[in-house]
Structure formats: structure tokens, C-alpha cells
Amino acid sequence: MLPYKALLRPLLFSLPSERAHRLGELVLQRRFLWKLLEPYYRTTDPGLKTSLAGIELSNPVGVAAGCDKNCQFLPSLLSLGFGYVVGGTVTLEPRQGNPSPRLVRNPREKSLVNSLGFPGIGAEAVLRNLERSPVRPLILSVAGLTLEEFVECFRRMEPRADGVELNISSPNTAGLRIFHEPETFRTLLEQVNAERKKPLFVKIPPYGNEEGQQKVLELVRTARQMGVDGITAANTRPVQEPRLRIGSGGLSGKPLFQDTVRIVADVRKEVGDRIAVNACGGISNPEEALQALAHGADTVQLYTGLIYEGPGVARSISRGLSRYLKDHDLASIKELQRT
């Protein structure tokens, strides 16, 4: 509907990345506009309905964490046809994040590298935003740099969400890596379990070699033993990037896709069919979504694909999935996952 690739994207890409990003956010905050466009973007195929750890979804395409860190335009994202939104990552206190430049594009390979480091307005201000514009289905991504901070953030945010995703995997926030230690991770889950009432997800880091695989799958095993309801696989890949002020950041977009499929398959093998898996990393079209679902994902999440493909990306994926169901005589997305 909107001439995104021909007109809006070149305009946005002529600006420095973070400025373009802020402009995009301002446009998405025009709630009435997206509500008006909703009938065009939203898919109503009942075959796409599914559930994620008991959360009912109209389709399996979600917005990944980081797109709306402060929960300022989540209803607009649902109007674009997403089946659910992940708001945040929210931290307990407001944070500046890392110094700029902290977001760069690689248009040829349709990727981004960011070193944002959790800039955000903090839990209380996010809760006020959610009170002003409630949204469902909503998963809130939370994090903290200490155990106490992480658990307290979880405690404050969970009542407002349908489920919570623990972000232990952003590569740009050094303190977060303490939760990759099996014992610290277990303690985090013990303390969260003592409080929680809703589905709990853990977002894992990606890996590219056997050593990384073993470490991450050990976290997945612990998560399963501790009763976590789902794994989101995965976050951005740590890379060196001299254009960023801090010299390194997290890679997102197309180059992640093959790893995403492999990691989803590994995680599915590890957890069996008792817990949910969300595929995240480089997904931006129906073929990629289908591949992720076929390798064991229950849903797909995306962020960079929204920037490169524009506001029609969820619609185009949902339509492609509907077409596939019809062509293969499948009644629902659950059936597709069983084939």
C-alpha cells in the first residue's frame, strides 16, 4: 500500500541510521493512521491462528524485542498484521545506552549492526505507556545488569504482559554476560520462578561453532529443567564494526538466517515438543518463515526485515503462509509444523 521500497526507504536511508529510526518511530506513533490502514495489513485467515505457550495468536509472526523498547507504538505494530509484539527490552532504571554512532546499515546484505546497549526510559515510564495504550498479545522483554535488578524488573513488568522474555543475550551490554554462567542463570530462573504467574521465555545468544553450541544448549537444558515455557532463538551476532563508536556491535538481518534455522533445529531437538521455540534472525519473507517453522519453530519474530521490507512485511509473510496451507491441503499452522 505505502510505496515503501520505491520512495520511503530511500528517503529514510539517506539519513543517519538512528535519525531514520527515530523518524520511523514518530510515524508509528500516529496511532490513528495505522488503525485506518489495519484492514489492509491484517490477515484474517483462521488457519493461521496458533498459540504460543497458551497465548492465543491470530498468526505466528511476531515483532522482535528492540523495535519498540519503550512500548510507545505497539498497537500500530499489531495493526501492521503482526500476530504478537515483544516490547522492550525494559530495564528497571532509565539508561542512556552506549555513545553514538551506535547503529549502522549494510544495505547490500540487508543487515544492521547496533551497539545501542539498552537505552530506555525505565520500567515505571514504560508501565505508564502501557497503561495509556494497552496491547495484546504482548510479551515484554526484560533485563538487568545484576540479579536483583533483573528480578525486580521482571516483578514490575509481568503483571502488564501476557508473557515475559528474559533477555540474557544482547551482546552490547557487558554485564549481561554474567547470566551465561550456568549457576547464575539457574539462580535467575529460581528467583523468577518464585514470582511468576505467566508464560516465561528465554532469549538465547546465537552460536557459530561447536563450543558455542555446547554452552548455549546447556543454558537451554537448564531453562527446560526449570520449567521455562519457550526459547527465542536468537539474539544478534557479536561482530567488530569500526563505524560504531565502541568498535563492536550485534549483527542482525539476512546474514543470520542460516544460523537461525540451524539453532532452531538444535533447540527443538534439545527440548522435544514440550516447550515453544520462537525463531528470530534474518527472517523477512514467507519462504524463510516456512523454513523456520519446518525446522521446529512455533512462531517467527523479526525486526530488521521490517526496516528493509517495510510495513507490509508481516502481511506478506502471513499471506505466503496462507497460500502454502491452501496449496498443501493443510487446515492450520499447527498441521504445517507437524509435516
Ligand SMILES: Cc1cc2nc3c(=O)[nH]c(=O)nc-3n(C[C@H](O)[C@H](O)[C@H](O)COP(=O)(O)O)c2cc1C
Ligand atoms: C536496533 C536493534 C535493537 C535491538 N534491541 C534489542 C533488545 O532491546 N532486546 C533484544 O532482546 N533484542 C534486541 N535486538 C535483537 C532483535 O530482537 C533480534 O534478535 C535480532 O535483530 C535478529 O532478528 P532480525 O534479523 O529479524 O532483526 C535488537 C536488534 C536491533 C537491530
